[in-house]
Amino acid sequence: MKVVVAPDSFKGSLDAEPAARAIAAGWSSVRPHDDVRVIPQADGGEGTLEALKAAIPHAEFQSAGLVSGPDGRPHEGIWLRLPDGIGVVELAQSSGLPLMSAPDALGATTRGLGEVIAAAIAGGARSLVICLGGSASTDGGAGALRALGVRLLDGSGRPIGEGGGQLRDLRAIDLSGLVPAPVGGVVLLSDVTAPLLGPRGAAAIFGPQKGASADDVAQLEAGLERLHDVLHGDAERQGAGAAGGAAYGFASVWSAETVPGARYVAEGSGLASAIGGADVVLTGEGRFDETSMSGKVVGNILSLASDPRIAVGIIAGQLAGDAATLASRRVWTWALAHAAPSLDAAQSEAGYWLEAAGAAAARDLLLFLRAARNTTSPSSTMDRPIIPDAGSTVPPV
Numbered sequence: 001m002k003v004v005v006a007p008d009s010f011k012g013s014l015d016a017e018p019a020a021r022a023i024a025a026g027w028s029s030v031r032p033h034d035d036v037r038v039i040p041q042a043d044g045g046e047g048t049l050e051a052l053k054a055a056i057p058h059a060e061f062q063s064a065g066l067v068s069g070p071d072g073r074p075h076e077g078i079w080l081r082l083p084d085g086i087g088v089v090e091l092a093q094s095s096g097l098p099l100m101s102a103p104d105a106l107g108a109t110t111r112g113l114g115e116v117i118a119a120a121i122a123g124g125a126r127s128l129v130i131c132l133g134g135s136a137s138t139d140g141g142a143g144a145l146r147a148l149g150v151r152l153l154d155g156s157g158r159p160i161g162e163g164g165g166q167l168r169d170l171r172a173i174d175l176s177g178l179v180p181a182p183v184g185g186v187v188l189l190s191d192v193t194a195p196l197l198g199p200r201g202a203a204a205i206f207g208p209q210k211g212a213s214a215d216d217v218a219q220l221e222a223g224l225e226r227l228h229d230v231l232h233g234d235a236e237r238q239g240a241g242a243a244g245g246a247a248y249g250f251a252s253v254w255s256a257e258t259v260p261g262a263r264y265v266a267e268g269s270g271l272a273s274a275i276g277g278a279d280v281v282l283t284g285e286g287r288f289d290e291t292s293m294s295g296k297v298v299g300n301i302l303s304l305a306s307d308p309r310i311a312v313g314i315i316a317g318q319l320a321g322d323a324a325t326l327a328s329r330r331v332w333t334w335a336l337a338h339a340a341p342s343l344d345a346a347q348s349e350a351g352y353w354l355e356a357a358g359a360a361a362a363r364d365l366l367l368f369l370r371a372a373r374n375t376t377s378p379s380s381t382m383d384r385p386i387i388p389d390a391g392s393t394v395p396p397v
Contacts, residue, residue: 001031001034001035001279001280001366002034002035002037002277002278002279002280003024003027003034003035003036003037003278003279003280003281003282004037004039004271004274004275004278004280004281004282005020005023005024005027005036005037005038005039005282005283005358006020006038006039006040006041006271006274006275006281006282006283006297006301007019007020007023007040007041007282007283007284007285007297007315008041008042008043008047008283008284008285008286008296008297008298009040009042009046009047009285009286010284010285010286010317010350010354011046011285011286012286012347013286013317013346013347013348013350014350014351014354015040015047015050016040016041016042016047016050016051016054017038017040017050017051017054018351019040019284019350019351019354020038020039020040021038022350022351022352022354022355022358023282023284023315023354023355023357023358023361024036024038024358025355025358026354026355026356026357026358026359026360026361026362027282027358027359027361027362028358028362029355029358029359029362030359030362030363031362034362037274037278038054039055039269039270039271039274040054040055040269041262041265041266041269041271041283041297041301042131042261042262042265042297043133043189043191043260043261043262043265043295043296043297043300044131044132044133044189044190044191044260044261044262044264044265045090045092045131045132045133045134045191045261046090046092046093046096046098046133046134047092048088048090048092048131048133048189048261048265049061049078049079049080049088049090049093049131051265051269052080052082052088052265052268052269053080054269055265055268055269055270056082056083056268056269057083058083059080059081059082059083060080060081061078061079061080061081062078062079062080062081062087062119062120062123063076063077063078064076064077064078064079064094064115064116064119064120065077065119067094067111067112067115067116067119068109068111068112068115068143068147069094069095069099069100069112070095070096070097070099070100070104070108070109070110070112070135070136070137071099071100071101071102071104071107071108071136072109072162073099073101075094075099075112077093077094077112077115077116077119078093078116079116079117079119079120079123079125081120081123081125085124085125085126085127085184086125086126086127086128086129086184087120087121087123087125087126087127087128087129087182088128088129088131089113089116089117089120089128089129089130089131090131091110091113091130091131091132091133091134091135091243091246092131092133092134092135093116094112094113094115094116095108095109095110095111095112095113095135095136095137095143095144096134096135096136097134097135097136097209097210098134099136100136102211103136103210103211104136104163104211105137105138105164105165105207105210105211105212105213105216105220106163106164106165106166106212106216106219106220107162107163107165108135108136108137108138108139108163108164108210109137109139109142109143109162109163110135110137110139110141110142110143110144110243110244110246111143111144111146111147111162112143112144112147113130113141113143113144113147113246114143114144114145114146114147114148115147117130117144117147117148118147118148118179121179121182125182126182126183126184127182127183127184127185127186127187128181128182128184128185128186128187129186129187129188129189129264130186130187130188130189130250130256131189131261132188132189132190132242132243132246132247132261133189133190133191133242133243133261134243135206135210135243135244135246136210137163137164137210137244138164138202138203138206138207138210138212138220138223138224138244138245139162139163139164139167139223139244139245139246140164140167140196140202140223140224140227140244140245140246140248140249141243141244141245141246141247141248141249141250142164142167142170142227142249143162143163144246144249144250145178145249145250145253146159148178148179149177149178149179150173150174150175150177150178150253151173151174151177152167152170152173153170153171153172153173153174154169154170154171155169155171157172164203164219164220164223164224164244164245165216165219165220165223166223167220167222167223167224167226167227168219168222168223168226169226170223170226170227170229170230171226171230172230173230173231175253178253181254181255181256185255185256185257186250186254186255186256186257187256187257187258187259187264188239188242188247188250188251188256188257188258188259189258189259189260189261189264189265190239190242190243190247190258190259190260190261190295191242191260191261191262191295191296192206192239192241192242192295193238193239193294193295194206194239194240194241194242195235195236195237195238195240195241196224196228196233196235196236196237196240196241196245196248197221197224197225197228197235197241200241201221201224201241201245202220202224202240202241202242202244202245202248203217203220203221203224203245204217204221205241206241206244207220207244210244224245224248227245227248227249228248231248231249231252231253232252233248233249233251233252234248234251234252235248237251237258238258239258240258242258260295260300261295262295262296262297262299262300263300265297266300266301266304271301271304272304275301275304275305275310278305278310279309279310279311280310280311280312280313280361280365280366281301281304281305281310281311281312281313282312282313282314282315282358282361283297283298283301283302283312283313283314283315284298284314284315284316284354284357285297285298285316285317286316286317286318287316287317287318287320288314288316288318288319288320288333289320290320298314302331308330311330311332311365311366312330312331312332313331313332313333313334313361313365314331314332314333314334315333315334315336315354315357315358315361316333316334316335316336317335317336317337317343317346317347317350318335318336318337318343319333319335319337319338332361332364332365334357334360334361336350336353336354336357339353339356339357339360340353
């Protein structure tokens with residue numbers, strides 16, 4: 001059997017690579033002679049650097065030295081040099097929400113991201129991939145742009161302060177000192193399609209996740225409107241609201257292209273080719289819900305593994321999605337929170353429970369695969385899904 005194990009990270013528990021190896025170890029404990037390939041994934045957010053490093057030979061981490069964290073405290077910055085001269089920078093690594101001592105929706109900044117980008121350009125990156133996701137701020141990328149030489153000025157010509165809350169004072173922008181984009185261009189990886197402004201925009205949708213109150217959201221929205229007034233970019237562009245509007249900032253000053261992060265990582269890691277030759281595909285994430293099918297790793301993998309002859313399994317910390325929909329798509333599911341004695345145990349002992357999930361998949365999924373292989377009509381396999389509850393025991397095939 002050829003098995004591909006390609007999960008996203010389990011946020012708060014394990015990065016994608018150790019999660020994938022735990023699932024693979026569980027599968028191999030039941031079926032030691034199968035060909036199990038581990039290809040960790042990401043969608044442009046936290047863990048994207050590690051996923052690309054694991055998948056691309058000769059990719060090397062580079063130090064950017066100490067950079068400004070989202071709350072101003074210094075933090076070690078890194079970027080990834082790919083063999084073809086591409087520099088990959090991850091916002092979550094330098095300006096992510098987990099780096100905050102406490103949420104500060106109005107004051108958090110992306111300055112550290114800009115400092116890492118500057119280090120990558122100085123280090124010889126001929127093109128840039130900026131991974132957007134997990135941001136602590138809603139500053140439209142203003143902090144990062146300032147670290148790259150942009151001046152953001154109030155009505156008196158003085159620099160405004162850090163953070164999205166200060167953008168309300170913005171009246172003019174000076175791009176004369178902006179570090180030029182690399183000659184190979186800039187690509188932005190995003191897992192969302194939100195515009196910059198409005199009820200579906202960066203402040204309204206993602207601000208509360210970063211600690212913003214209703215009043216804070218109104219202030220952040222006003223600030224992003226001011227940023228739009230001076231940059232004159234495309235605020236309705238799909239994904240412009242990614243990472244607190246940072247996608248809008250980079251697209252406006254560097255004409256950066258925004259692409260789905262999950263698709264980019266899948267292509268860079270050779271996932272599509274591996275799935276094409278697989279009998280079984282296992283993926284997963286910390287929480288599977290309605291957002292998982294739109295721009296996320298799991299949704300992308302379900303599209304890649306649409307061949308009815310491939311058995312597909314989703315392993316998640318928590319399952320909040322539509323089980324009936326998954327069943328109709330021939331998907332086996334396993335929730336760590338249901339198998340473990342408590343949610344805390346599922347998170348703190350994620351490696352153990354992911355290995356248990358891999359072993360369960362080796363037992364349960366093959367029953368479905370046998371049914372699919374013995375059915376002549378692909379459509380009829382969709383009527384015969386086998387989706388055991390987490391923790392069920394099915395005799396080995």
